[in-house]
Amino acid sequence: MSTAPPGRLSLHGISKRYPTGTLAVDQVSLSIAPGEVHAIVGENGAGKSTVMKMLYGLEQPSTGQIRLYGRPVRWRTPREAIAAGMGLVPQHVTLVPSFTVADNVVLGQEPRRGPLLDARVAVEQVAETARRFRLPLDPRTPVSRLSLGEQQAVGLLKALHQGARILMLDEPTAVLAPQQAAALMEALRRYADDGLAVILITHRISEIREVSDRFTVLRGGRVAGSAATRDVGEAEIAAMVVGRTVAPRRARPTPAPSSGAPVLSVRDVSAADSAGRQTLEDLTLEIAGGEILGVAGVEGNGQGLLADVLAGLTRAERGQVLVDGVPLRGQGDAGIRAARAAGVAALPEDRLHDGVAPDMSITENAIANRHAEPPLVRRGLPGWFGAMDLGWAARETARLLRDFGVVAASPEVPIRSLSGGNMQKVVLAREIALAPRLLIASQPTRGVDIGACESLHERLEALRDSGAAVLLISADLDELLALSDRIVVMSQGRLVGHFAAAQVDARRLGLYMTGVRHDPAARADLAAAFTLDEDRLP
Known part of the structure; x- marks a missing residue:
């Protein structure tokens, strides 16, 4: 069994095998030292989340040992892990919107005066923790009034207030603007410099390079490599993650004005x-x-609602939506049918709840948008459907899985058994199979590893190059800048900026996302001008 060097927290030959026989983590050894930011990176299904769950008492190792300060530990519950100094900030922080910052932070550890919460003491304690860790939060503010970045800071404040000496963060910048993400990275670096240990789980190699001291790559549940961050470049880290060289993306030129009719x-x-x-x-x-x-x-500034309107789920109260000049009408089932008939396909933001039926097979999900159409269904008597051609369904699913590189034990297993990247590939394959005129792609690579991202990006580009129109909604600005021809910024339901992707960067987009800048005349029809440089705006 391999051993990890001494540190504040170390894992020694940790494995996790579930009752189903799945070996999620296999002989993982690593250490996190005081004053260190240690990044854990890997593809979907590599074991990162399982390792985090074992460190937080949500799962128990099957074999191996976790040591804290050199002593073996075994946390049966998160409460025991928290008491030992472990803190977790999940990707989506769960807070009570109607509660104040202080109420959320002390929840479960409330200071009391007799049987009642001592609100004054709670505010004082949380204010002191916020001051000590330099988090600009007012304990009296209701969480419902906070931005997503501020809510993420509340999650961090809660972990620190609970006495965390080892902080674990799971994809903490997934929903943040660049300036908010930069502020969080600065805070993590500062906490490490003050002696805390920080474990950062991320798909973003730029973050690994920016803030971590060391990183460990997991692949197939095993350690595939580990190094001091300063010794390797981004391309090397990407190659370690996917096991091959990842080609750099080429920026597209500034688009020429279109002379044809718009698709959307x-x-x-x-x-x-x-x-x-x-x-x-x-x-x-x-x-x-x-x-x-x-x-x-x-997030929450109207992008999701825009996707719902275009997909036919929600009706526009005013104005008009046209696909190839044909107005879309209706909402709900009728709206979806109208959008489908017009050639609209959609990749929903929440693939597990809105994109698939988790307990149904991969095959059933792959042909779900053709369940009433030939050649899957043979026509019967007028008004009746004939028999379903199961052979065609099996052949079509096999083709889609092969063409999109989906790794699955069998097309007949429940789709929930797939990794996030493979599930997303199935959903995209299903939508592209109908050769849509317009694809609405909402957060297409959220929570998806580097290798799957590369494949999904290639498919979106191929669809565009075939002549389709693509609306790409993404919180990943690197993704937007790499794939888009033009980029718009939305804030409070309005367009506040319109840019040629080749002439803007993440920093400038972030200024518009956070409301620092605003173009009051922003439109994004094909003849519209691009937003001027900030110093030329009124």
Whole structure:
């Protein structure tokens, strides 16, 4: 059995085998020293989350040993891990929106006056923790009023307030604007310099390079490599993760104005979701065939509602949506059928809940958008469907899995058994199989590893090059800049910037995402001008 060098926290030959026989983690050894930021990186299904769960008491190792300060430990619950100094900040921080910052931070460890919460003491304690760790949060502010970046900071504050000496963060910048992500990385570096140990799980190699001292690569549940970050470049780290060289992406030139009719036209559209949480206000944009229009914005600023309107789930209250000049009407099932008939396909943001039926087989999910159409279904008597051609379904699924490089034990296993990257490939394969005129791709590579990202990006580019229009909604600005021809920024349901992707960078996009800059005349129809440099705006 391999051993890890001494450190504050170390894993020695840790393995985790589930009752189903799946070996999720196999003989992993690593150490995290005081004052160190240690990044753990790997493809989906590599074992990163399982390692984190074992370090937080959510799972128990099958074999091997976890040591803290050189002593063997075995945490049966997260409460025991927290008491030992472990802190976890998940990707999506779970907070009570109606509670204040202080209420959320002390939840479960409330200071009391008799049987009641001592609110004054709670505010004082949380304010002191925030001051000590230089987190600019007002303990009295309701969480519902905070941005996503501030909510992430509340999750961090909660872990620190619980006494964490070893911080674990799982994809902490996935929903943050560049400036917010940079502030978080600076804070992590500062905490490490003050003596805390930080474990950072991320898919973003730029973050590994920016903030970590060392990194460990997991592949197939085993350690595939480990190094001091300063000794290797981004290309080398990517190659370690996927086991091969990853080709660098080439930036596209500034698009020439389109002289043809747009595939998608959104004209002065206003809408609201059913809960009134997101709105669209007088939105105008167009996408030409053979073009990717990227949409940037801090989450919750109308991007999801825009996708729902285009897919037929939500009706526009004002304005008009046209695909190849044909207006889309209806909402719900009728709207979805109208959008499908017009050639609209959609890759939803939440693939597990909105993109697949998790307990159904890969085959059933792969042909779900053709369940009532030939050649899957033979026509019967008028008004009746004939028998389903199961042989065709099996052949078509096999073709899609082969063409998209999906790794699966069998097409008949439940789709929930796939890794996130492979599940996303199935959803994209299903949508592209219908040769859509417009694809709405919402967060297509969220939580997807480097190798799968590369494959998904190639498919989006191939669809664009075939003449389709693609609306790409992504929180990953590197993805937007690499794939898009043009990029718009949304804030509070409005367009606040319109850019040629080749002439803008992540820093500038972030200024518009966070409201520092705003172009009041922003439109994104094909004839619209691009937003001027900031110093030339009114």
